Amino acid sequence: MNDKADLLTRLINPKEFQEPLDVSGYESSFLYETLYLMTQIRLAEEKLASEREFGTIGGPVHLSVGQEAMAVGISKNLNKKDRVFGAHRSHSHILSMNPDFHKLFAEVLGKETGFSRGMGGSMHLTDKKNGFYGSVPIVSGTVPLAVGAAFDARRSGTNNIGLAFIGDGAIEEGVVQESLNLAKILPSPTVFVVENNLFASHMNISLRQPMRSTCRFAEANKVENLLVDGNNVLEVYEKSKVLINNSRNDGTPCFIEGVTFRHYGHVDWRKDVDVGVDRSQEDIEEWMKRDPIQRLSIGMFEAAIISKQDYQNINDEISQDIISSWEKAIKDPYPTEDKLLTRVYCNED
Amino acid sequence: MKTKENYGSAILSAFEYLLDNYPEVFVIGQGLWSPWYVGNTMKDLDSKFGKDRIIDTPVSESAVTGLGVGASLCGSKPIVVHPRIDFMLYAIDSIVNQAAKWSHMTGAQSHPGITIRGIINRGGEQGAQHSQSLHSWFAHIPGLRVLMPYSVADARDMLIAAALSKDPVMYIDDRWLYDTKDELDPISEKSISEFKPKIIKYGEDLTIIGSSFSTKLALGASLELEKERISVEVIDIRTLNPFDSKLLIESVKKTKRFAVIDGGWKNSGFSAEVTSSIVESMEPNQLLSKPLRITLANSPAPTSKPLEDIYFPNISSVIRDIKANFFL
Incomplete structure (x- = not known):
């Protein structure tokens, strides 16, 4: 317990953990794919930030720039038959299961070709065939759904898991406590993943909770849990692998909390410096030195796995994909007017 | 070959049929291993079908209902049981924000085929938080189907x-309907869209419209009024959402008078939806009398017996109100 408290003290101090990752012992291809996927998510969201600022995107976008290591580190332990649920800040989650820029951009633009056929926008994403069941902006809304999806997986005799990505704010909702208790007692192989970015909307966790870690809710329900450096993709991957595999094999829940930080404010492209409470420009700059992509890429340069030029080429290639996906999405059709009413019910008759 | 059933045993028969024929069905909720909670409607299901399909739960309406929604997205057909609707309010997010909207906001790519059984359990001096129906709330929500059976077969x-x-x-x-008796035909599956409003008694002078226990009041009152040569048509709404008022409008065009009985409050209640859907389809001169709504008083349910007696409509209060409104 003291170890955890010490770790937490260091994790919430952005001056710690800024060093490049130690990549020794990993396959080059694994590192390359991991870096590639994180960069895809980063650049896609930077595109959304700029188009939102420009006004092309009409609705709000909640960006997870800075938090990519959580989505990618976790998803490397998942398969397409798992049942993943997200929240308001879930571009990273859906892309980590299927990095289809065009479908994400089309959805954010409200186009028929989007992940949710233009009916969900940024905050209601679905890609069921790739394991991403859905994200919703009601804080903690999908948590019990993940428990149910996991329960169904167990009932059907599979070893698939249900997973809910939530933030530190969701922990304050009562249904998360109910869900932990229910998942434990049934049991149901539900993976609760907390991206603790230390803020709920505008407000720092220190003003909302008596502790800055959320693991105590798992402890209270006898759910296996871990506190990790959420900006270290290799640590997220390695440590979550153990817990996720236990859930698969035993049908029991687990809880993984990673401390991280978002570079943007709660919503859209602004940095929101002191719009809220306890979020200064100095903090943001310090946290940007713990950037998860930078730590991995520099680690890979130092180990001579890729060169800086290689990485520039990766960035250029992804940027090109983003431009062509965006242009295609812009030209795609909106849902036709009849869809307003024909998608309310299943219309099975 | 007809079988004798009452409303409660008919619900039990439906559970047995579903559990026998559909392995993807499971039932979850509070009190399911202690069936006094839900009358005779779930008697011995846990011993017959196993505690892994008939699941009693922690006191967590919200998580349990959300579990049902999540499981339904994966192919299970869960039935979540709330022995009192009052307690179900903890589950509003899973019902209204998640289940009801899921099809629309995912572009109809996935559908939460969950059934949420809410039981109206009132009277007996139980008071404000052991009494509510709240069907009007749920009928307001696009994406939810809201059914209220009156007949044993339904x-x-x-x-x-x-x-x-x-x-x-x-x-x-x-629960006030559980002792209603009937003889039923063998089960044959019907599509949910078949349960539209239905005329359960034909008449000429007045249409009375109800749902669930209110239909029983309507029928009881109509039989008394019949003795006074007042011919009453009775319509059972059955499905409140999506609501199809066509049959109601046709009936009122014939009888030119109508009353609605509803087990909810008058203020923004389902009786208002019924009334307005009829009136807006009529010309001003097509009615011989102003319509009548018979509902609960706009107060929480009282516990004190004399207040409770006037709070819930009964057959004689319905007859009194109808005679007063229609000058019969």
Whole structure:
């Protein structure tokens, strides 16, 4: 317990953990794919930030720039038959299961070709065939759904898991406590993943909770849990692998909390410096030195796995994909007017 | 070959049919291993079908209902049981924000085919938080199907149709109907969209419209009024959402007078939806009398017996109100 408290003290101090990752012992291809996927998510969201600022995107976008290591580190332990649920800040989650820029951009633009056929926008994403069941902006809304999806997986005799990505704010909702208790007692192989970015909307966790870690809710329900450096993709991957595999094999829940930080404010492209409470420009700059992509890429340069030029080429290639996906999405059709009413019910008759 | 059933045993028959024929059906909620909670409607299901399909739960309406929604997205056909609707309010997010909207906001790519059984359990001096129906709330929400069976056959057949529907369904049954008796034909599956409003008694002078226990009041009152040569047509709404008022409008065009009985409050209640859907389809001169709504008083349910007696409409209060409104 003291170890955890010490770790937490260091994790919430952005001056710690800024060093490049130690990549020794990993396959080059694994590192390359991991870096590639994180960069895809980063650049896609930077595109959304700029188009939102420009006004092309009409609705709000909640960006997870800075938090990519959580989505990618976790998803490397998942398969397409798992049942993943997200929240308001879930571009990273859906892309980590299927990095289809065009479908994400089309959805954010409200186009028929989007992940949710233009009916969900940024905050209601679905890609069921790739394991991403859905994200919703009601804080903690999908948590019990993940428990149910996991329960169904167990009932059907599979070893698939249900997973809910939530933030530190969701922990304050009562249904998360109910869900932990229910998942434990049934049991149901539900993976609760907390991206603790230390803020709920505008407000720092220190003003909302008596502790800055959320693991105590798992402890209270006898759910296996871990506190990790959420900006270290290799640590997220390695440590979550153990817990996720236990859930698969035993049908029991687990809880993984990673401390991280978002570079943007709660919503859209602004940095929101002191719009809220306890979020200064100095903090943001310090946290940007713990950037998860930078730590991995520099680690890979130092180990001579890729060169800086290689990485520039990766960035250029992804940027090109983003431009062509965006242009295609812009030209795609909106849902036709009849869809307003024909998608309310299943219309099975 | 007809079988004798009452409303409660008909619900039990529906559960047995579903559990026998559909392995993807499971039932979850509070009190399911202690069936006094839900009358005779779930008697011995846990011993017959196993505690892994008939699941009693922690006191967590919200998580349990959300579990049902999540499982339904994966192919299970869960029936979540709330022994009192009052307690179900903890589950509003899973019902209203998640289940009801899921099809629309995912572009109809997935459908939460969950059934939520909410039981109306009131009277007996139980008071404000052990009494509510709240069907009007749920009928307001696009994406939810809201069913309220009055007849014994519907109690059985609508539960089966609800469980087999791909849409989220709120099935609301009323304990005051559990002793209603009938002889039923063998089960044949019906589509949920077949349970539209139905004329259960033909008449010429007045149409009375109800749902669930209110239909029983309507029928009881109509039989008394018949003795005074007042011919009453009675319509049972059955499905409140999506609501189809066509039959009601046709009936009122014939009788030119109508009353609505509803087990909810008058203020923004379902009786207002029924009334306005009829009136807006009529010309001003097509009615011989102003319409009448018979509802609960706009107060929480009282515990004190004399207040409770005037709070819930009964057959004689319905007859009194109808005579006063229509000058019969």
